[in-house]
Amino acid sequence: DAGVIQSPRHEVTEMGQEVTLRCKPISGHDYLFWYRQTMMRGLELLIYFNNNVPIDDSGMPEDRFSAKMPNASFSTLKIQPSEPRDSAVYFCASSQDSSNYGYTFGSGTRLTVV
């Protein structure tokens, strides 16, 4: 398996622009998570899905952020409009349906909003 695949690896955009981050989880994994990592706040859970359904989006910072999972093999995280404080590394992770399994993380998308 190729693991969790994220694209793009790096994204530089201007304030106010729309940004879309993409994730392909591991086939057969029932859970998908979106995280944000910054030096100040560490690793933050933004939202997670179970069987393509959003379960908890309480970590989404504000209405500018939205996430979708139209099918079991694809998810997007969108920021519209983007702001400089959104600059961070965004990770997608997937997991099987059991508390005994760890997570598999993607390599992340480094977002810079200028």
Place this chain on the structure above:
Amino acid sequence: GDSVTQMEGPVTLSEEAFLTINCTYTATGYPSLFWYVQYPGEGLQLLLKATKADDKGSNKGFEATYRKETTSFHLEKGSVQVSDSAVYFCALRSGGSYIPTFGRGTSLIVHP
């Protein structure tokens, strides 16, 4: 709620030194415990895990034992290498919740 506490970093060691990174937790029920490693510019990778009390997880020379009585899961390695320089995250996942709880991470720097 669940929580994980890790020792503050950075931890700076010379090559071949002994490593311990402390991790303690609070959780409802009986969680599974994990250590993840993040190398520069990469995502987190599962390093090892333990799913019940007294289990020892091990991988790549790293070990950690699930200590229910002290609610701890300390990471150890007998002889670190420069290539072990990374950030290490302790985490738990409770049976009643699929939301993992991560520690803040501990940076390890190994000098030649």
